Amino acid sequence: MEGSVAAALEGSIREEVADVVVRFAGDSGDGVQITGGQFTLTTALAGNDLSTFPDFPAEIRAPQGTTFGVSAFQIHFGSREIRTAGDAPDVLVALNPAALKVNLSDLNKGGLVIVDTGAFTDRNLKKAGYDKNPLDDNTVEGFRLIAADITRNTLEAVKDYGLSQKEAVRCKNMYALGLVYWLYDRDRAPTKNWLNAKFGKRPEIANSNIAAVNAGHAFGETIEASGETSSYSVAPAAIAPGLYRTITGIEAITYGLVAGAQKAHLRMTFAGYPITPASAILHNLSKLKQFDIVTFQAEDEIAAVCAALGASYAGTLGVTASSGPGIALKAEAIGLGIAVELPLVVVNVQRAGPSTGLPTKTEQSDLHQAVFGRNADSPLVVIAASTPSDNFDVAIEAVRLATKYMTPVMLLTDGYLANASEPWKIPDVSAIPEFPAKFLTNTEDFSPSKRDPETLARNWPVPGTPNLEHRIGGIEKSYTTGNISYDAANHQKMTNVRKNKIDGIANDIPDQEITRGDGSGDIVVVGWGSTFGPITQAVKKVQSDGYKVSHIHIRHIWPMPNNLGDLLQKFKKVIVAEMNTGQLITVLRSKYLVDAQGLNKTSGQPFKVSEIEETIRASLEN
Amino acid sequence: MNVATPPEKLTIKDYASDQEVRWCPGCGDYSIVRAMQKTLADIQSQPEKTVFISGIGCAARFPYYMATYGFHTIHGRAASVATGTKLANPDLDIWVISGDGDSLSIGGNHLMHVLRRNVNLQYILFNNEIYGLTKGQYSPTSKVGTRSPSTPMGSVDSPLSAALYALGCGARFVARGIDAQPKHLPEVFKRAHAHKGASFVEVFQNCIVYNDGVFDQFTAKNVAADRQIAVEHGKPLIFGSDKNKGLRLKAGHIELEVITIGENGITEEDVLVHDETNKILATLLAQMEAPSFPVAIGVLYCISSETYEDAVHAQVEAEKEAHPNPNIDDLLRSGPTWIVD
Numbered sequence: 018m019e020g021s022v023a024a025a026l027e028g029s030i031r032e033e034v035a036d037v038v039v040r041f042a043g044d045s046g047d048g049v050q051i052t053g054g055q056f057t058l059t060t061a062l063a064g065n066d067l068s069t070f071p072d073f074p075a076e077i078r079a080p081q082g083t084t085f086g087v088s089a090f091q092i093h094f095g096s097r098e099i100r101t102a103g104d105a106p107d108v109l110v111a112l113n114p115a116a117l118k119v120n121l122s123d124l125n126k127g128g129l130v131i132v133d134t135g136a137f138t139d140r141n142l143k144k145a146g147y148d149k150n151p152l153d154d155n156t157v158e159g160f161r162l163i164a165a166d167i168t169r170n171t172l173e174a175v176k177d178y179g180l181s182q183k184e185a186v187r188c189k190n191m192y193a194l195g196l197v198y199w200l201y202d203r204d205r206a207p208t209k210n211w212l213n214a215k216f217g218k219r220p221e222i223a224n225s226n227i228a229a230v231n232a233g234h235a236f237g238e239t240i241e242a243s244g245e246t247s248s249y250s251v252a253p254a255a256i257a258p259g260l261y262r263t264i265t266g267i268e269a270i271t272y273g274l275v276a277g278a279q280k281a282h283l284r285m286t287f288a289g290y291p292i293t294p295a296s297a298i299l300h301n302l303s304k305l306k307q308f309d310i311v312t313f314q315a316e317d318e319i320a321a322v323c324a325a326l327g328a329s330y331a332g333t334l335g336v337t338a339s340s341g342p343g344i345a346l347k348a349e350a351i352g353l354g355i356a357v358e359l360p361l362v363v364v365n366v367q368r369a370g371p372s373t374g375l376p377t378k379t380e381q382s383d384l385h386q387a388v389f390g391r392n393a394d395s396p397l398v399v400i401a402a403s404t405p406s407d408n409f410d411v412a413i414e415a416v417r418l419a420t421k422y423m424t425p426v427m428l429l430t431d432g433y434l435a436n437a438s439e440p441w442k443i444p445d446v447s448a449i450p451e452f453p454a455k456f457l458t459n460t461e462d463f464s465p466s467k468r469d470p471e472t473l474a475r476n477w478p479v480p481g482t483p484n485l486e487h488r489i490g491g492i493e494k495s496y497t498t499g500n501i502s503y504d505a506a507n508h509q510k511m512t513n514v515r516k517n518k519i520d521g522i523a524n525d526i527p528d529q530e531i532t533r534g535d536g537s538g539d540i541v542v543v544g545w546g547s548t549f550g551p552i553t554q555a556v557k558k559v560q561s562d563g564y565k566v567s568h569i570h571i572r573h574i575w576p577m578p579n580n581l582g583d584l585l586q587k588f589k590k591v592i593v594a595e596m597n598t599g600q601l602i603t604v605l606r607s608k609y610l611v612d613a614q615g616l617n618k619t620s621g622q623p624f625k626v627s628e629i630e631e632t633i634r635a636s637l638e639n
Numbered sequence: 640m641n642v643a644t645p646p647e648k649l650t651i652k653d654y655a656s657d658q659e660v661r662w663c664p665g666c667g668d669y670s671i672v673r674a675m676q677k678t679l680a681d682i683q684s685q686p687e688k689t690v691f692i693s694g695i696g697c698a699a700r701f702p703y704y705m706a707t708y709g710f711h712t713i714h715g716r717a718a719s720v721a722t723g724t725k726l727a728n729p730d731l732d733i734w735v736i737s738g739d740g741d742s743l744s745i746g747g748n749h750l751m752h753v754l755r756r757n758v759n760l761q762y763i764l765f766n767n768e769i770y771g772l773t774k775g776q777y778s779p780t781s782k783v784g785t786r787s788p789s790t791p792m793g794s795v796d797s798p799l800s801a802a803l804y805a806l807g808c809g810a811r812f813v814a815r816g817i818d819a820q821p822k823h824l825p826e827v828f829k830r831a832h833a834h835k836g837a838s839f840v841e842v843f844q845n846c847i848v849y850n851d852g853v854f855d856q857f858t859a860k861n862v863a864a865d866r867q868i869a870v871e872h873g874k875p876l877i878f879g880s881d882k883n884k885g886l887r888l889k890a891g892h893i894e895l896e897v898i899t900i901g902e903n904g905i906t907e908e909d910v911l912v913h914d915e916t917n918k919i920l921a922t923l924l925a926q927m928e929a930p931s932f933p934v935a936i937g938v939l940y941c942i943s944s945e946t947y948e949d950a951v952h953a954q955v956e957a958e959k960e961a962h963p964n965p966n967i968d969d970l971l972r973s974g975p976t977w978i979v980d
Contacts (some may be wrong), residue, residue, distance in 0.1 A: 207975065258979050320748070323719035327712075327723030327724035350713060357710075
């Protein structure tokens with residue numbers, strides 16, 4: 018915790034802190050994600066800046082009490098600018114021994130541990146791999162501890178509402194939430210409202226949970242009065258004025274696609290196949306049918322992309338989404354989209370691999386797959402989102418480029434960005450420029466292969482239009498007539514035009530900006546995607562010591578902005594930080610012949626600010 | 640006073656594209672494309688609303704020869720592309736053209752799902768029991784023992800029946816035709832087209848280069864009458880060059896038997912009448928193989944039920960009616976929000 022000062026608050030003394038990292042952890046059935054979501058909402062409403070990191074196992078209900086069944090939710094919030102979910106927690110809420118075992122080593126020295134002693138049974142201790150109760154030995158030495166029988170206290174608090182034992186115990190996450198609300202002086206009303214709305218049909222459950230929140234809060238007041246623990250306050254952050262909400266990356270993609278389709282004046286046909294962590298896009302769009310959106314749960318990934326392409330052929334915006342393994346299956350159909358030159362948006366919510374890998378953990382290892390992962394010379398557009406809310410803008414940009422250039426566009430995001438949330442200043446969608454798609458209707462000198470001389474985009478003649486009947490397909494087509502052509506010179510010409518069309522998009526995207534820092538200097542840290550937060554924080558920290566360090570964050574992965582090569586040349590050293598073994602760096606080195614150095618991490622966890630900071634400092638010394 | 644000019648009647652050749660047909664001389668596909676062009680002329684299909692979507696294989700070249708919209712896609716996936724196209728624009732009249740490898744091997748999954756979903760389109764499977772375009776490997780419909788470049792000692796795996804597969808997948812319309820029957824085949828296509836839902840048609844198609852005569856057992860002129868039965872709804876299941884053979888249920892068994900009218904006191908009354916709404920009967924008919932039974936052609940099964948795209952769009956329309964004029968700005972503000980001054 019930074020900048021602690023004492024502040025008098027309504028009679029009680031709360032210590033004011035600038036920013037805090039809290040991690041809720043428990044069994045995957047303990048409702049940890051809901052707890053984190055509620056704390057996020059309340060914290061946003063309190064005016065803090067924030068960033069969250071939900072981290073949960075792939076198993077829906079992993080064996081109870083085991084370390085691999087631990088689900089966690091981390092939130093970093095403060096009165097200053099928050100860009101990451103925080104390197105290390107200041108507060109750990111451990112709802113069982115396994116949660117303590119997995120998370121304690123991450124906690125800052127002197128940090129606060131809140132444990133539910135009621136869950137520290139012999140059976141749970143054994144499952145977590147503890148020989149004896151860690152609360153009784155020196156395991157938690159060096160940390161502050163609030164040990165409360167949260168399970169028993171919760172049962173006591175809800176006993177009058179007639180819940181079954183099982184239902185009653187499930188309220189314990191709300192007790193813990195109430196306790197943390199007390200700790201940071203949060204308003205309980207938003208959670209009460211949420212519980213009442215969610216359990217409207219079962220008021221006894223809503224009331225029990227509210228009672229648990231209140232009991233947890235009251236418990237905090239009691240221990241405060243006894244002088245055992247101090248409480249804190251976090252002042253609102255200086256945030257640009259406006260109307261705000263919290264948004265996750267998945268929500269932002271969903272809304273961005275809806276907005277993009279509107280800006281293109283197209284109906285959307287979304288086809289997907291269930292896969293973690295991309296499924297939520299299908300779920301969300303399925304609830305937005307009033308926007309004239311058709312959603313289709315296909316029989317497999319291939320069918321999903323093919324249906325999306327077939328829908329684009331028919332004159333709607335075809336969109337599909339998946340994660341790495343699913344994108345691999347879609348590759349051949351994406352190639353067809355490139356060959357027939359139809360719009361197609363493909364969202365890749367990257368996860369750790371290879372193969373099934375770690376489905377709920379994050380990675381950025383599909384850059385090469387996105388840019389190069391098809392047979393033959395088959396260029397397409399690749400763009401990447403850098404923060405949860407940035408997914409909104411990137412999704413609109415994906416639709417714009419797909420429809421304007423009649424091409425598949427791959428939108429890269431990742432599991433971290435998908436699930437993480439942040440406050441978002443709600444944009445005025447009407448202020449975003451429109452880019453209406455144009456269907457060909459003019460029958461004069463018709464050829465399905467005619468293209469715009471400037472963009473090189475093929476015309477879009479849509480089935481149903483009289484006198485434009487034509488045939489398209491994956492066999493090479495004549496540049497002039499659109500009929501099948503095996504002519505050697507024609508294939509050369511078509512290969513060139515496909516490449517030139519995509520390369521030319523570099524003229525239609527913004528120049529690369531320096532994300533943070535000067536346009537020249539000793540070191541530039543280059544990143545893309547979800548590493549935005551930790552890179553920019555690390556660069557800021559090193560800059561504050563007077564070093565000439567800058568940050569460049571690339572949205573347009575392919576084609577790259579025209580000025581990127583020149584920008585990189587203005588720095589003595591280029592460090593490329595990415596969550597893979599070196600994919601962007603390979604592209605940058607081959608494209609711009611820069612002697613870039615890689616900073617790579619593939620642990621399924623985002624970069625810590627400190628990891629990047631240390632690398633920059635070490636590089637400055639060499 | 641306005642005088643309405645009757646729309647010009649389109650002829651068979653109006654449905655033929657200007658592209659040179661590149662199938663092998665003598666290929667059964669020529670007859671099928673002609674039967675299709677005749678079908679479209681007979682039903683006066685609107686070329687701008689008609690779309691042929693194919694996968695990969697000899698049959699998949701079909702769209703290039705039709706003067707309609709056409710999309711030659713990738714191996715096995717025509718059904719999926721077509722599903723997307725139909726969902727995007729239900730007004731389009733879609734024909735999927737595929738082969739036995741395309742439909743039943745690499746694309747077996749998609750065929751299953753387009754049929755069970757009941758997407759309103761016509762799915763024509765050209766079955767020649769061989770991979771032609773890749774030079775003659777055995778296919779999932781090849782009989783055991785088929786010698787091919789990949790099975791020089793004969794194939795060992797059991798073939799599947801396209802029609803039985805379709806019935807098993809929940810198809811509501813299953814029919815069969817033969818490439819060289821220029822009168823019967825367009826009638827089957829017309830029935831498929833008239834049916835609302837996924838209409839599955841298997842066409843026995845001769846591959847003159849790699850599998851010539853594979854269906855001779857029931858299509859050769861000298862045996863055809865006795866080894867084929869063209870089934871018609873409501874009519875007795877009678878066949879044979881003398882029109883004196885029929886089918887009936889074998890007493891005490893769930894199986895068909897061939898009977899001869901006029902022998903052992905058997906009359907036409909004893910012959911089973913075809914009921915195309917009876918799935919069990921359709922299954923029994925689809926199972927019949929020459930030479931012990933006639934091969935059934937025509938409409939084996941046809942029942943009506945709601946189409947997939949109708950059901951999907953009904954939900955969309957219901958939501959549009961329940962939430963008229965949705966606004967994305969409202970959507971973005973639909974959850975908890977706060978103002979920073």
